[in-house]
Amino acid sequence: MSRNRILIVDDEMEFANTLAERLQLRDFETIAISGGEEVIPLLQGGWLPDVVLLDLKMPGQDGLAILDLIKQHDQSIEVVMITGHGATASAIAGMQRGLFDYLMKPVDIGKLVDTISLALRKKRG
Secondary structure, eight states: OOOOEEEEEOSOHHHHHHHHHHHHTTTOEEEEESSGGGHHHHHHTTOOOSEEEEESOOSSSOHHHHHHHHHHHOTTOEEEEEESSOOHHHHHHHHHTTOOEEEESSOOHHHHHHHHHHHHHHHHO
16 A cells, blocks of 8 residues: 655645654655645656645745645645744635645644644545
8 A cells, every 4th residue: 555645735844844754754745845846747657646845935836826836727626724923814815725734833733633643544435
């Protein structure tokens, strides 16, 4: 059985890499990338994540635009927004676009793993 795949998209690469390492210790297969422009080539190249952890505020495309691209590519990919710039309007807009959940930085790793587990259950029906 393959490990669950988690894609981390965050322009703060130190945060993204640390999060990737912490999730790998919990037996997730992870890739961390720094922005939305890297998402579609990765998906088109055949590496399909089960869950995407997505920053809201990034240079270039914001998290909501990237959420739209991910969902256009594959509706079954669950997306969790992780941000230090919380806004109720962004959370509501994300949920209307298919966002699974919305967490604030600094994120508690236990809560994050629980949220990923719930997203995986939803994905697998």
